[in-house]
Amino acid sequence: MNIVSPKGFKAVGIHCGLKHKKYDLALLVSDVPANAAGVFTTNAIQAAPLVITKELIQSTGKMQAIIINSGNANACTGTAGMQDALTMQLKTAEKIGISPDLVGVASTGVIGEKLNMEPIVAGIASFEPTNTLESSIQFSQAILTTDTVTKNTSYRVEIDGKEVVVAGTAKGSGMIEPNMATMLGFITTDANIEATHLQEALKTVTDVTFNAITVDGDTSTNDMVIVMANGMAQNEQLTPSHPEWEIFLNALHAVSQDLAKMIAKDGEGATKLIEVEVNGAISDSEARKIAKTVVGSPLVKTAVFGCDANWGRVIAAVGYSGATVNPSDIHIQIGPTTVVHGGEPANFSEEELLVYLKQPEVKIIVDLNIGDGIGLAWGCDLTYDYVQINATYRS
Known part of the structure; x- marks a missing residue:
């Protein structure tokens, strides 16, 4: 199983030209608007994409897609950087045919360099997301920077007699001292859960997973973990009072802990x-x-x-x-x-x-x-x- 194993999710990763050869632009999209939750860096310097995504989640609790580039963090790039992030959001929305306020944005890479928008805009226009294993692998490759391996995990559980899948993909190798997040983490689930309770669940598991790793003591300007829950498993809505709440929470914890340990193990230059x-x-x-x-x-x-x-x-x-x-x-x-x-x-x-x-x-x-x-x-x-x-x- 992988990031597109939950019902109704598709992904794609491509090489658009920000890097010399490797994949550098990725899209994750749900067939329907999903309830969303996020945890973000505590660094006072926050990249434009993170600001947009954080505001989106805090204001609406909804997300249907997220566009990610690697190779450039779009951090400390001023008003031009914010406009570039908004352009990524708008072009992605136009490509999918949804409202821009349902599109999150994430970037990772070198701080303080302006984005080359021409290949990004062309890359977005070429996106053809699918729910195949190949597309999930491409997605996980396109978000990497100094990582040596992709980081993917997923779990299948039963809630209300319905199969519910929780899956995740992350990148992170250096500058990992999370305090509310990791470098970049994306978790998908087809569980039916309201955004407020999803945020509570993410915060609970983050404290003992993503917040429990360190590589070098540095906190990045772009760190975030995003969860999208589109409800397509059609279970009864999950709340802390639901009799099988702990089943979902344990699955979310397992995905988060797997990704956190993979990040720690893949620390830059690490052997152990x-x-x-x-x-x-x-x-x-x-x-x-x-x-x-x-x-x-x-x-x-x-x-x-x-x-x-x-x-x-x-x-x-x-x-x-x-x-x-x-x-x-x-x-x-x-x-x-x-x-x-x-x-x-x-x-x-x-x-x-x-x-x-x-x-x-x-x-x-x-x-x-x-x-x-x-x-x-x-x-x-x-x-x-x-x-x-x-x-x-x-x-």
Whole structure:
């Protein structure tokens, strides 16, 4: 299954000419207007496409299509950038035959460069969206920047005896410190759910998925996650009081967590996915805070890259997280190996732990033993390639 697996969705991705060879323009469209929800970057500098899409969702709660370009963020481009984003919205609406206020806009790429609108306008005119696997793959490719792989996932559940599908596609590799979003994420569902409740559901799952990843601590100007729910599954309208609300919420959570972990794993230059689990904090929010601090520590990230069992970097990050801790109660594991017990060094085999640290996924578990709070966060190692990629991004 894929982004167009929910009933009534089509997609397309093409090469219009913003990039040298790769796909760079994408469209996602529903057969009917969909209820929509979104979470957006907390960066005070926000790109023109994001401003348009955010206002659209907050004012109407409806969206039928979203146009996305990669290769240029259309950020910090002034009134001309806003006009270009509005032109993308208008031309897409004309192509599909719908009102412009049903079209969202998203861009990703280099900040501070004006869009070349001629190939974009021509590309929009050439769009032929379909609900095929090929079109979904093209869509997921067209939204990428420094990503090395596409990121797609989907789940099928039953609600009110009807099959409901929740699917998602995302891009993100660097500048991932979300605070309400990721780089770009698009989730489709044929579930029948009103926009207000869809927004509540998205916010709930974002806090423990997209907000629980970090690659390099930077927050982009263009970050957003959008959910479109077109109701074509024809289930009874979902609300928190619906007896099967949790089924939908769990599916939305699963899609969001899959995409979040894929983004973390595909961090620029990354060789390993790092998962940090924190237990026994005074609250879930404190546990998530610690987990994200540990996984975001450059020293922890470089230790994992170097297969160095330097647990001192982990416990130091726990200490400066700002969360409540009792040093003498802290217990830390790296994989299956206990390295700290009661805040003191534990006896362990460095050779055995080295073997574990060479694996493509590394898990760190921190038990605080002062409460019931639990939290997860995901990130990646910090490598030589990360520096190389970002030192030459505009060249």
